[in-house]
Amino acid sequence: xxxxxxxxxxxxxxxxxxxxxxxxxxxxxxxxxxxxxxxxxxxxxxxxxxxxxxxxxxxxxxxxxxxxxxxxxxxxxxxxxxxxxxxxxxxxxxxxxxxxxxxxxxxxxxxxxxxxxxxxxxxxxxxxxxxxxxxxxxxxxxxxxxxxxxxxxxxxxxxxxxxxxxxxxxxxxxxxxxxxxxxxxxxxxxxxxxxxxxxxxxxxxxxxxxxxxxxxxxxxxxxxxxxxxxxxxxxxxxxxxxxxxxxxxxxxxxxxxxxxxxxxxxxxxxxxxxxxxxxxxxxxxxxxxxxxxxxxxxxxxxxxxxxxxxxxxxxxxxxxxxxxxxxxxxxxxxxxxxxxxxxxxxxxxxxxxxxxxxxxxxxxxxxxxxxxxxxxxxxxxxxxxxxxxxxxxxxxxxxxxxxx
Numbered sequence: 001x002x003x004x005x006x007x008x009x010x011x012x013x014x015x016x017x018x019x020x021x022x023x024x025x026x027x028x029x030x031x032x033x034x035x036x037x038x039x040x041x042x043x044x045x046x047x048x049x050x051x052x053x054x055x056x057x058x059x060x061x062x063x064x065x066x067x068x069x070x071x072x073x074x075x076x077x078x079x080x081x082x083x084x085x086x087x088x089x090x091x092x093x094x095x096x097x098x099x100x101x102x103x104x105x106x107x108x109x110x111x112x113x114x115x116x117x118x119x120x121x122x123x124x125x126x127x128x129x130x131x132x133x134x135x136x137x138x139x140x141x142x143x144x145x146x147x148x149x150x151x152x153x154x155x156x157x158x159x160x161x162x163x164x165x166x167x168x169x170x171x172x173x174x175x176x177x178x179x180x181x182x183x184x185x186x187x188x189x190x191x192x193x194x195x196x197x198x199x200x201x202x203x204x205x206x207x208x209x210x211x212x213x214x215x216x217x218x219x220x221x222x223x224x225x226x227x228x229x230x231x232x233x234x235x236x237x238x239x240x241x242x243x244x245x246x247x248x249x250x251x252x253x254x255x256x257x258x259x260x261x262x263x264x265x266x267x268x269x270x271x272x273x274x275x276x277x278x279x280x281x282x283x284x285x286x287x288x289x290x291x292x293x294x295x296x297x298x299x300x301x302x303x304x305x306x307x308x309x310x311x312x313x314x315x316x317x318x319x320x321x322x323x324x325x326x327x328x329x330x331x332x333x334x335x336x337x338x339x340x341x342x343x344x345x346x347x348x349x350x351x352x353x354x355x356x357x358x359x360x361x362x363x364x365x366x367x368x369x370x371x372x373x374x375x376x377x378x379x380x381x382x383x384x385x386x387x388x389x390x391x392x393x394x395x396x397x398x399x400x401x402x403x404x
Contacts, residue, residue, distance in 0.1 A: 003145055004126045007155040008137035010163035014072040014130050020165050021053035021065060023191045030196070030204045030343050031174050031182060033213060035220040039177065044337060055158070062123070063158050064114065070104035071131035075114060078154020081125040082146045093121045096143035097153070102131050126153035167191055195346045208343055209296040210274055211256075211267065218299075221341045227334065231324070232302035233259035233309075241266075245282060245380075249367025253280065256295070267295065268368065278359070280368055282380060288370050289383035290363045291356060296344060303338050304352045306331075311353055312360060312384040321349065360384040 011017060025042035032038050039057050046052035049069050056062040060079035065072065078084065083094040098109060114122040128137045145152040156163075161173055167188045174182045186203040190196070201208050218225050218236060229235035238258025245253060245266070253266040254277075262284030267277040276294030289312055292298035301308050307321040325331055339346055363369050364382055372378040 001145065001149070002151055002156040004128060004139040004143075004153050004155040007126075007159050007163060008128055008139055011128070011137050011159070012165070014067065017065065017072070017162065018051070018053070018067055019193060020162065020191070023193065024161060024170070025053065026196065026340070026343075027170065027174060027187065027190050027204065029217075029341075030190075030201055030208050031178055033205070033207060033216075035217055061154070061158060064111075066105075066108050068105070068108065069132075071102070071129060071134070073101070073105045073108045074126075074128040074137075074159075075109065075122065075124050076126040076153075076155060076158040077123045078125050078151075078158055081152065081154045082149060083125040083153050085119060085121050085123070091119055091121065093124055094143070094153075096140040097124060098122070098127050098140070099142070100138070100140050101127060101129055104131060105129050126155040126158065165191070196340075196343065198345050201343060201345060207274060209294070211271075211277070211295045214295055214299060214342060217342050221338075224338050224341050227338060228257075228299070228302060230260075231306050231328070232299075233261070233263070233306070234265060234299065234302045235259060238264070241282070242284065244373055245288075245370035246373045247280075247368055247370055251367075253370070265291075265298065278368065280363075280370065281383075282370060283383070286380050287383045288363065288368075288380040289360045290366075290368050291359060293355075293359055297355065297359075299342060300339070300344050300347060301352055301356060303335055303342075303344070304347060305349055305356070308353075308356055309383075311356060317349065317353075320353070357384070357386070361386040 012020065021040070022042050024040040025038075028038040028040040029035060037058065039055055041054045043052045043054065046066065051067040053065040054062070061077060063074065063076040065074050079086075081087070083097065085091045085093055088094065098106070101109065109122045109124070114124070116123055126139075128139050130137050151157055161170060167184055170191060171182050171184050171187045174187075183203045186200050189200050198209070207213055215236070218228065225236065229237065234257045236257050239255040241255050241258070241264040242262065247253060247268065251269045253268055254271070255264050256267050256279075257265040264282050266280045266282070268280050269277045271277070276296070278290055279292040279295060279298040280288060281291045282288040291308065292301055305311065305321065307315070307324050311320055336346065361384065363384070369382060370380050
């Protein structure tokens with residue numbers, strides 16, 4: 001028989017467990033095509049100074065790991081367990097499972113998300129905790145497990161990727177769940193805590209950075225959608241431009257987002273599955289510029305460098321973005337959180353700025369400076385004119401230049 005007591009001995013300390021669960025959430029979000037079907041997720045803002053790692057397999061089994069200043073609480077529910085409240089005569093939590101949870105952590109079990117409609121006790125068959133000062137995980141000492149069952153409380157089944165944290169075990173789980181190969185080296189990269197790169201993302205899921213996948217992630221992440229619609233000036237609900245446009249190079253354009261100032265973002269080119277489309281921005285004053293080579297790049301620009309309009313007008317660091325950072329000192333933390341949520345590889349302002357200038361410089365040259373179809377003489381003006389200091393390498397620092 002394997003119970004929560006054996007599981008407790010195989011779990012790492014809370015810090016290591018948190019890092020592992022964050023990595024599982026990153027892997028699940030990247031490998032999967034739709035965040036609604038991810039099993040493993042991580043909520044860094046579950047409550048005041050509280051984080052939650054969650055697992056829900058969609059078949060009635062779930063667990064939560066809540067990280068708080070007072071300690072860590074693990075709650076698991078195996079819907080087929082004989083220890084389920086639904087399997088008891090009075091629909092009560094199995095005796096001893098949560099009776100000894102410390103007072104500092106027991107209120108966490110009152111979270112409405114852990115209750116089902118029509119039942120007055122939390123959804124739990126197994127529970128562990130680690131308070132400040134502990135050196136090991138604890139579980140109920142008086143639990144009388146039902147006999148004749150190999151995994152009576154479901155802990156071995158629920159926590160199998162927490163007790164066997166090897167890359168091989170994690171790879172096998174995701175290959176089985178998503179029914180496709182998952183490269184072991186990419187799994188090792190994420191489990192080791194290394195930041196995502198475009199190469200790792202593509203290895204885990206070639207479709208992860210496609211337009212369709214990115215739009216699904218934004219729709220599933222209210223904080224990302226809210227930021228993009230506001231400070232990011234990339235509102236996906238604004239897809240009705242003031243006037244139709246056409247491109248000299250003949251490529252079709254599709255409005256994908258708008259901004260509060262009346263500007264519009266367009267995807268340029270035919271919608272070919274898996275093929276990136278450059279992003280063109282037109283403002284309300286008859287000016288336009290390419291700003292990114294793909295939707296993924298445009299979203300990264302909006303998140304990392306919300307003052308990119310000023311960059312096209314000539315501002316450079318340290319002046320560039322200084323006002324936004326002064327008004328929103330939490331932007332670096334928000335930036336990292338949103339990039340992670342959308343599975344966009346981390347990058348720096350300098351790299352994003354360099355890509356923006358390189359892309360904007362080819363607007364007119366490559367036939368992306370639009371015009372109004374009924375009047376070909378009505379051509380938009382470029383928002384950016386390259387100067388001698390704008391020939392930069394994306395891997396090198398950008399020289400500072402005074403605003404003009």
